Amino acid sequence: MKKSIIIGIFSLLLMLLIGCQSSDFGIRETGTEAWIERHGQTALGGSELSVNTQGFLLRSGLADAYSENPKKMLKELSGEVVRTRNRKLLTVLIELCYNQAELVSDREEAASYFLSSCVFAYVYLFDQRFKEKPSPFEPEFLFTVRFYNYAAAEVFKYLRDKKLLLAENFTLPSLAGTVKFTSSKNELAYPLKHFSNFKVCYDYTPFGFHSRTRQSGLGVPLVAIGDEEMKKEKGEILDAGRIVCPVSLFIRF
Numbered sequence: 001m002k003k004s005i006i007i008g009i010f011s012l013l014l015m016l017l018i019g020c021q022s023s024d025f026g027i028r029e030t031g032t033e034a035w036i037e038r039h040g041q042t043a044l045g046g047s048e049l050s051v052n053t054q055g056f057l058l059r060s061g062l063a064d065a066y067s068e069n070p071k072k073m074l075k076e077l078s079g080e081v082v083r084t085r086n087r088k089l090l091t092v093l094i095e096l097c098y099n100q101a102e103l104v105s106d107r108e109e110a111a112s113y114f115l116s117s118c119v120f121a122y123v124y125l126f127d128q129r130f131k132e133k134p135s136p137f138e139p140e141f142l143f144t145v146r147f148y149n150y151a152a153a154e155v156f157k158y159l160r161d162k163k164l165l166l167a168e169n170f171t172l173p174s175l176a177g178t179v180k181f182t183s184s185k186n187e188l189a190y191p192l193k194h195f196s197n198f199k200v201c202y203d204y205t206p207f208g209f210h211s212r213t214r215q216s217g218l219g220v221p222l223v224a225i226g227d228e229e230m231k232k233e234k235g236e237i238l239d240a241g242r243i244v245c246p247v248s249l250f251i252r253f
Helices: 002-020 032-039 051-059 063-068 070-084 087-103 107-126 139-161
Strands: 170-172 179-181 195-200 220-226 244-249
Touching: 051 063, 051 087, 063 070, 070 087, 070 107, 087 107, 087 139, 107 139, 107 170, 139 195, 139 220, 139 244
Parallel strands: none
Antiparallel strands: 170 179, 195 220, 220 244
């Protein structure tokens, strides 16, 4: 009898102790807006990685490796993608390359990471060697399109600033290997050499208008500004100060 009483008291004390303990794990109600904000977060909006990429780094035990030696870790991850042809893994690589480009201070190194992100995004969208085609209904599809566009925009800025837009057969390094650039294919009404400057539309925000229109797609929106020497094929001299053309940039690998 005494033994059963002691066991009963001990059980009651144990239950009370367990009930008094606070936990760092659980589920709380936060509402749909918080869920959308959290799962819409990517490296494009700052230094915070997406939920999927953060989860991958934690599950695979690579979070420390990425912090300590990101270049080595990303090269190893690139090799894993080549071996497995895993699209989910590829989206992680796309985001981490873009994120690393934003973190480094050296312009050349940043350009290499932006180029890597752009290459891997292109591979996700167009490489036929993967077992399954990408589905436009998967969140990763739109995720990849956005990373391709913004990474390509950064690559274009680098080429523009380095006076390489008209150059031929030059190379740039990337995690996917050395990328060789050939001459640009120009489908504008005037030769590429007669455009004195290109503006990336992502760098500007309109104001003062009551409404705006925007069409999404694959490619970088640019504005091309003609120079003073622009001429038509017939030799007619134009007022280049008024010639401004909308342009879409697409980098094909």
